[in-house]
Amino acid sequence: MSNGRHLAKDLSWQAHPRRMCPRTASCGCTQMRFCPFAQRVHLVLDAKQIPYHSIYINLTEKPEWLLDKNPQGKVPALEIVREPGPPVLTESLLICEYLDEQYPLRPLYPRDPLKKVQDKILIERFGTVLGAFFRASDGGELEPFWSGLDTYERELSRRGTDFFGGEQTGILDYMIWPWCERLELLKLQRGEDYNYDEERFPQLTLWLERMKRDPAVMAFYMEAEVQAEFLRTRSLGQPNYNLLVKDA
Amino acid sequence: MSNGRHLAKDLSWQAHPRRMCPRTASCGCTQMRFCPFAQRVHLVLDAKQIPYHSIYINLTEKPEWLLDKNPQGKVPALEIVREPGPPVLTESLLICEYLDEQYPLRPLYPRDPLKKVQDKILIERFGTVLGAFFRASDGGELEPFWSGLDTYERELSRRGTDFFGGEQTGILDYMIWPWCERLELLKLQRGEDYNYDEERFPQLTLWLERMKRDPAVMAFYMEAEVQAEFLRTRSLGQPNYNLLVKDA
Structure with missing residues (x-):
């Protein structure tokens, strides 16, 4: 997975996620890199090898289109890009249940x-x-x-x-x-x-x-020092969402 | 459905739910007659016409066997009487999801x-x-x-x-x-x-x-006056769980 820049209010149209979404993606996962609930969804997407596109959100200054799509402004949110609407799903656990039913290969829930x-x-x-x-x-x-x-x-x-x-x-x-x-x-x-x-x-x-x-765990794993540094910037009131972005 | 007496601490062995459970029942639903979460489970059991047995619990003086079966002492709880253990399920919504999957006739969740x-x-x-x-x-x-x-x-x-x-x-x-x-x-x-x-x-x-x-709604429907009377006794610190029991 990438460690992309977290989009904030000043997002220009060129950076709108619909424009960036690759044709191969089945869904777009709106998330925040340091959020454990968003991590749940990534683990499932990666374990099941579902093609997806990540959209990172600056939760302190949410881009306006986020609230249009998802009025509660919650992350993680999963946009089903190939369905009309497109529909946006929220709640990490419900998203994971949906993914396991919609993509039955490599099932994660027991059948019984x-x-x-x-x-x-x-x-x-x-x-x-x-x-x-x-x-x-x-x-x-x-x-x-x-x-x-x-x-x-x-x-x-x-x-x-x-x-x-x-x-x-x-x-x-x-x-x-x-x-x-x-x-x-x-x-x-x-x-x-x-x-x-x-x-x-x-x-x-x-x-x-x-x-x-585990490959899905390794794909999203984050060193404790990085997590601690994010929490430190957040406790100062200036969360650095882009800590993992190379040019941040 | 019956409006049975709510079992309390002084429950004698003769009144133990395992002894009262009819042979036709697939599951025993431990509940409280005035609880809206327990009502959810009854609605699903009735809508799907699943044979079950109700065990009403006095939540102020819980019988000791309840905590043996279900350490958190929560209601509603569903005991799957035909499985070894038998297993006890909690959380009204999860119980309903289980019932809909285990008894696929008259499905309640959409298939898609x-x-x-x-x-x-x-x-x-x-x-x-x-x-x-x-x-x-x-x-x-x-x-x-x-x-x-x-x-x-x-x-x-x-x-x-x-x-x-x-x-x-x-x-x-x-x-x-x-x-x-x-x-x-x-x-x-x-x-x-x-x-x-x-x-x-x-x-x-x-x-x-x-x-x-709706037949399932009618089977568990309770007049507002009865609900209000229960809440009145509860606000006095002496909830009358057996308001609907004829000889109470």
Whole structure:
């Protein structure tokens, strides 16, 4: 994937995403490079090898056409470029479900309705864990985050497979990954306070290493130092969205 | 459907739901009769004519076995009685998605992935509307609730069909219905303040009347006066869960 410039209000017509969208793309993903929810959609697009085009948005100064397409101005948003309208989808998880149904090759959700809903319940419940991550990353207690991860350690151990999806990655792996990738960020932020315990999370520790070698994860992986630098600029009120753009 | 007694802590073994579950039931639905989220699951079970058994729970004094089965103690919860375990599912919307996939007769979700995700986005967005409903029902402003309903008025008008699901009810109809049924409750609670405007909601007004004649809606329908009486007992700190039980 590219690390393109984030488009802001002063966007000229020549840079309008419809003009930049390559003919091969099935969809355009409006996103922000440092957003873990947008990362979910990229992981699914990349894992399923769906041709797409990324449109990066400066969330502090949103371009006006973004609100025309997507009145809530949310990212990630997926524009289905080949459908009349074209329709714009929001909500990272719903976008991923749509992609898995619309592009049935390399399915990520289990086929069995019971297994499928059990994965969905674990994704839903991860909402509490990611909330605890954000609080920990913001200087709050670490234990609520570890305690949330206990459920996933037990589940991986119960399944007895390399990934939550079985012998290969599945939807649950990708939906929780963005916050697991950020363990390194948490380590950097918290210094000596950081108390991840490999004995408490033996299965997750092995899983983290396996995930880092997954092609879709590698395509969007970001070093903790870069994430930390983005958060630093944001905390100063001047988020540098274009940190990864070579000429930024 | 029955209006059974809500089980509390003092539940004897003879009244344990496993013993009461009829052989014909595919699943047991743990719920609370006045809960709009539980109503969603009943609407889907009834619309699809899935054989089930209801287990009503006194949420103030939850029976201990509930926490064994379902550690978060949430209702609604669906126990899949014929599967080993048996597994217990939570989250009203996820339960409904499971039921629609597991019992494919009388499908409620659109088959087309794009139409399906568009319905899901409208269900997700209704989360804000139902939040506004609860605040209005609690004495807060009415306008945020009406303003949330504007989206659904426009959508029904755009679809030009009797129901959101087309010529018959679909998932979006049932997922938003519990709060629309409670318009009568809001009217009772707010008296002269109540300002539902038929000119603002011409399509929804017709839809409300059609929905009230739907067999699944009729099976779980509750008069506003009964809902108001339950809320009155709850506001006094002594919710009467068994208001509808004949010998209560």
